[in-house]
Amino acid sequence: MPNVMNISVAHIRRTLQESYSAQEAANLSRIVCCEILGQTAVDYYLGKDIILSPKEMQDLDGILARLHNFEPIQYIQGTARFLERSYHVAPGVLIPRPETEELVETMLKEIASDARVLDIGTGSGCIAVSLSKAFPDAKVTAWDISDEALNIARRNNDMLGGNVRFLRQNVLTYTPGDSECYDVIVSNPPYVTESEKQTMERNVLDWEPFSALFVPDNDPLLFYRRIAELGKTMLAPGGRLYFEINRAYGEATATMLCEQGYTNLQVLKDISGNDRIVIAER
Missing domain, CATH: 1.10.8 (Helicase, Ruva Protein; domain 3)
Known part of the structure; x- marks a missing residue:
């Protein structure tokens, strides 16, 4: 040979x-x-x-x-780029998307450098770690229901020198404590409806975690509504919600938040011109 x-x-x-x-x-x-x-x-x-x-x-x-x-190249390499940093990724977490970079870039322009931030459904930790790196004085907490995701997020936090506190929580069943208070709650929760599966590429459908992608057709705002409910007690007065959303539900998400008493609602478009970010104030 x-x-x-x-x-x-x-x-x-x-x-x-x-x-x-x-x-x-x-x-x-x-x-x-x-x-x-x-x-x-x-x-x-x-x-x-x-x-x-x-x-x-x-x-x-x-x-x-x-x-x-059709395994994603990022899983094969074990890394994905997000805002000029390399994050470890594996099939237990979603691969960070450019739309999520736009969400974080919006936040970096708007939130206080010492903000108390909660990232719900952190996945690889890319949102939480990016905010922690940009704002060392911020107090950043990140939740996920998946132990595998939390292990990956902690690894990224340690590797990149962030200062994020990670907790295993199920947002749908969580009961907030009296002393919990945040200035910002951010989430990129599952938002792809079950009926959208048929239009998805195999490298997403066959490999990325279903629990981080899909919501039922009959309740596409499931996570946003629950987070909004929690925000009414967990956000400081004037605190903000930042959501990445399914492009089909910008108006519906804004309407739901308005009905829950949130103000100063904004629906921002991504670089492709789709509704992608919703911001609301308590």
Whole structure:
């Protein structure tokens, strides 16, 4: 058996085109070649062969097999980028999305640097850790119902030097204590309706956690309504809710919050022009 073998960028791309569009295959092949196999960007775009050992070739075959099974590249790498930082991700947590970056960027412009913040449904911890890093004087608490998610979030907090307090809580059954008070409650809860499954890509549907994605068709505002109810006792006067929402329910979410007595409601659009962020004040 030879000590090294050559494989071409074109071969990797052609292999991926069996399962992905040409654009997706090109993007994935660049990540595989440059970020995983260590090829320089110049050599990649010149289409130069990659020299691999038999072990590296075996690893590449494994990566390509996982991609053919539509496993997200972020899970294969074990990392995802969020606001210029790398977060550890695994199938127990959602992969951070650009829309969530927009939510955090909005908050960074508006909340006080020493705010008391609660992040409900923290997942990888990307919202809570980003806020903690930006505002070292803030007191950031993060909840999740999943022990696996909390372990990943704690790992990210430790790795990135955040100062977040993590707690296992079920927001749907939680009873707040008398002394609990926050200036900000933020949440990117499950908001994809069951009927939307049929339009979703396999790399999301087959791999990302259902409990973090889906709500029943007959109650799409389930989590928002419950968090709003908690906010009436857990938010300080003038405190704010920040929600990432399903684009189909901007008006419905705002109406529900208004009916619960919240004021200064805003529905903000994401970079694609979809309703994506709702802000309300107690």
